Amino acid sequence: xxxxxxxxxxxxxxxxxxxxxxxxxxxxxxxxxxxxxxxxxxxxxxxxxxxxxxxxxxxxxxxxxxxxxxxxxxxxxxxxxxxxxxxxxxxxxxxxxxxxxxxxxxxxxxxxxxxxxxxxxxxxxxxxxxxxxxxxxxxxxxxxxxxxxxxxxxxxxxxxxxxxxxxxxxxxxxxxxxxxxxxxxxxxxxxxxxxxxxxxxxxxxxxxxxxxxxxxxxxxxxxxxxxxxxxxxxxxxxxxxxxxxxxxxxxxxxxxxxxxxxxxxxxxxxxxxxxxxxxxxxxxxxxxxxxxxxxxxxxxxxxxxxxxxxxxxxxxxxxxxxxxxxxxxxxxxxxxxxxxxxxxxxxxxxxxxxxxxxxxxxxxxxxxxxxxxxxxxxxxxxxxxxxxxxxxxxxxxxxxxxxxxxxxxxxxxxxxxxxxxxx
Amino acid sequence: xxxxxxxxxxxxxxxxxxxxxxxxxxxxxxxxxxxxxxxxxxxxxxxxxxxxxxxxxxxxxxxxxxxxxxxxxxxxxxxxxxxxxxxxxxxxxxxxxxxxxxxxxxxxxxxxxxxxxxxxxx
Numbered sequence: 001x002x003x004x005x006x007x008x009x010x011x012x013x014x015x016x017x018x019x020x021x022x023x024x025x026x027x028x029x030x031x032x033x034x035x036x037x038x039x040x041x042x043x044x045x046x047x048x049x050x051x052x053x054x055x056x057x058x059x060x061x062x063x064x065x066x067x068x069x070x071x072x073x074x075x076x077x078x079x080x081x082x083x084x085x086x087x088x089x090x091x092x093x094x095x096x097x098x099x100x101x102x103x104x105x106x107x108x109x110x111x112x113x114x115x116x117x118x119x120x121x122x123x124x125x126x127x128x129x130x131x132x133x134x135x136x137x138x139x140x141x142x143x144x145x146x147x148x149x150x151x152x153x154x155x156x157x158x159x160x161x162x163x164x165x166x167x168x169x170x171x172x173x174x175x176x177x178x179x180x181x182x183x184x185x186x187x188x189x190x191x192x193x194x195x196x197x198x199x200x201x202x203x204x205x206x207x208x209x210x211x212x213x214x215x216x217x218x219x220x221x222x223x224x225x226x227x228x229x230x231x232x233x234x235x236x237x238x239x240x241x242x243x244x245x246x247x248x249x250x251x252x253x254x255x256x257x258x259x260x261x262x263x264x265x266x267x268x269x270x271x272x273x274x275x276x277x278x279x280x281x282x283x284x285x286x287x288x289x290x291x292x293x294x295x296x297x298x299x300x301x302x303x304x305x306x307x308x309x310x311x312x313x314x315x316x317x318x319x320x321x322x323x324x325x326x327x328x329x330x331x332x333x334x335x336x337x338x339x340x341x342x343x344x345x346x347x348x349x350x351x352x353x354x355x356x357x358x359x360x361x362x363x364x365x366x367x368x369x370x371x372x373x374x375x376x377x378x379x380x381x382x383x384x385x386x387x388x389x390x391x392x393x394x395x396x397x398x399x400x401x402x403x404x405x406x407x408x409x410x411x412x413x414x415x416x417x418x419x420x421x422x423x
Numbered sequence: 424x425x426x427x428x429x430x431x432x433x434x435x436x437x438x439x440x441x442x443x444x445x446x447x448x449x450x451x452x453x454x455x456x457x458x459x460x461x462x463x464x465x466x467x468x469x470x471x472x473x474x475x476x477x478x479x480x481x482x483x484x485x486x487x488x489x490x491x492x493x494x495x496x497x498x499x500x501x502x503x504x505x506x507x508x509x510x511x512x513x514x515x516x517x518x519x520x521x522x523x524x525x526x527x528x529x530x531x532x533x534x535x536x537x538x539x540x541x542x543x544x545x
Contacts, residue, residue: 125477128506129433132527136439139531151442158435 005042013042058083061094123173130166134159190229194237195308197226202287203296203309208242209250241284244277253281262292264361264383265338275338275363279383283309295358295384297328301377311384313353314345317401324412325398328382331364335378338363342387346399346407357387357395425542426450428469430460430486431504432478440473443531447539457481461489464496471542473534474521476505476512484519491520500541504529 005013011021015038024039040047059079066074083090137155141147207218219238223231248271260266268278283296295311308316316322327341338361345356364380387395399405402415427449431437437453444451454463457478464472472490476483483503490496500522505512507526516524523537539545 125506128527129436129477132506132529133433133435133439135528136436136531140439140442154438155442158438162435 010039010042014038058090058094061097062090065093065097120173123169126169127166127173130162130169134162134166137162190227190233191306193227193230194233197222197230197234198237198309203284204286205238205241205284206286208238209245211242211245214239214242240280244280244284247271247277248273248281250286253285262294262385265340274365275361276365276379276381279361279363279381282383293386297322297326297382297384299328299332299380301332303329303332306379311358312386313356314358314384315400317404320401320403321414322401323399323405324414325396325410326382327360327362327396328380331362331380331382332378335364335366342393342395344395344397346397346405359385359387361385424450425471425539425544426452426467426469427538428464428467428472429453430457430464430472430478430483431455431475432457433475439531440534443535444538447535449538455479457483457486460486461493464490465493469499471500471502471538473502473504473538476503476507476516484515487516487519487521500538502534502537502541 007021007025008018011018014021014035016035036047036050040050043050062079062083063076066072066076066079137158141152141155141159201222205222207221211218216235219235219242220231222238223234226234252271253267256267256270260270262282264275264278264282267273267282268275271278279296283294285291285294293311294309295314296307296309297305297316298307299305303321305316305322310316322328327339327343330341331337331339341360341362343358343360345353345358360382362380362382364378367377367379397407399407402410402413403418405413406417407413425448427444429437429440429451431440431453432455434455437455441451441453452463452467452469454460455478458480460474460478460481474483474487478486483505487501487503490499490501497520501520502523502525503516503521504525504527505516513524522541525534525537
């Protein structure tokens with residue numbers, strides 16, 4: 001209560017019981033008419049803001065619940081009427097809506113892993129198979145009566161071996177679920193492995209910034225624990241990183257950002273360096289506390305993602321195809337044409353990052369080949385920055401991937417959403 | 424003569440199941456790879472089969488289909504074992520002709536009881 005009044009005093013002055021006021025305070029009774037005016041007078045506030053504060057949370061939740069179920073065809077104009085007449089039921093919907101939102105977030109995370117993640121599927125199968133072997137063997141050993149000693153020894157050895165195997169499989173699974181990518185390098189593709197390595201280093205490699213003459217040995221230092229496939233990819237990546245740094249050094253880039261802000265087009269123009277190089281350089285700035293987060297996605301002609309550097313909640317799907325509406329893909333249709341697109345990250349109410357605005361800068365380029373006869377090799381690069389300024393053009397709503405996007409009327413949808421259509 | 428063929432890639436499961444079936448008076452053969460499972464079945468001619476779903480080189484579902492396509496294996500009892508107990512896997516097994524379906528981890532006693540029932544023993 002404001003004004004230093006106790007609840008009982010407010011109730012007394014407004015002419016209602018303390019318990020009824022308690023119900024109103026906790027949004028379990030809606031108020032209006034004379035009572036609203038009386039309470040507003042006692043609390044020395046205006047009746048409109050008092051009514052709005054009490055009801056807005058409930059009404060918003062009811063509307064969210066209705067919008068989330070378009071097939072049910074609920075008349076939204078009667079939301080307030082419903083909340084007035086069936087306040088307890090409305091609160092039940094509010095509680096359930098909160099619970100559904102929380103569960104959907106959990107499902108999104110698990111589904112992304114379970115449905116699309118070969119490592120997790122294999123790891124779970126390994127655990128279950130080993131548990132089966134242990135259970136089957138242990139139940140024989142636990143049987144009453146004498147057993148041939150040779151069999152007994154064999155089974156004891158088997159249980160011991162399986163217990164070690166189970167411990168290893170469980171540890172690997174736990175590490176994976178904890179997000180420790182180092183422990184599961186063997187189970188990932190080389191591309192995933194490299195991405196995990198870049199993430200671990202926050203996409204910045206100081207020794208390469210300071211290297212004046214290219215050296216495989218310096219790059220190899222970052223790849224000592226990498227698989228052979230990831231090592232090949234890594235050396236290519238680090239060579240390009242170094243070449244980019246030679247074209248636009250870090251001190252020069254930082255000065256340009258100080259002068260003209262984080263504007264890739266201005267920087268490219270001023271430095272006389274192609275946009276894809278600028279995108280990559282901005283995505284490899286040294287990590288700073290409270291620095292501007294920068295995301296970078298790169299794909300080839302097939303749409304396969306070669307880089308998946310997230311920007312805040314804007315992330316690429318772990319496995320499978322990304323949202324077809326990403327400007328990254330549109331650039332593939334106009335090679336060499338730079339485009340800037342404000343996007344709104346699609347998401348369900350309450351999901352982290354839902355409705356967040358980003359500015360994307362995309363361009364596709366032909367990768368130079370030594371042959372006149374071969375098909376063109378094209379790569380598209382998209383820089384992602386949090387939107388900071390206001391644009392007059394409306395943003396395009398996009399998601400991560402169809403399975404985890406609930407955008408109801410998306411013409412580009414290729415798969416049903418687990419949120420609206422289930423599994 | 425009750426004769427079971429274990430088509431399973433976990434050697435310690437094969438060993439444990441072999442033990443309980445041998446002790447119960449069954450003849451036991453085992454095969455651990457999906458690729459030659461049908462050939463081994465034809466060679467050993469079991470009266471009942473325990474077939475794992477996840478096998479190297481060929482899935483248990485494929486092997487089941489191939490066996491059921493053979494006239495002499497249309498009625499041989501086949502118990503499918505799998506670590507995936509989802510309804511769709513169970514439906515898929517029965518649609519392809521499995522006689523029974525069991526999920527891992529299983530109980531030895533239940534496997535033995537089921538197999539004896541399938542061959543009409545006891």
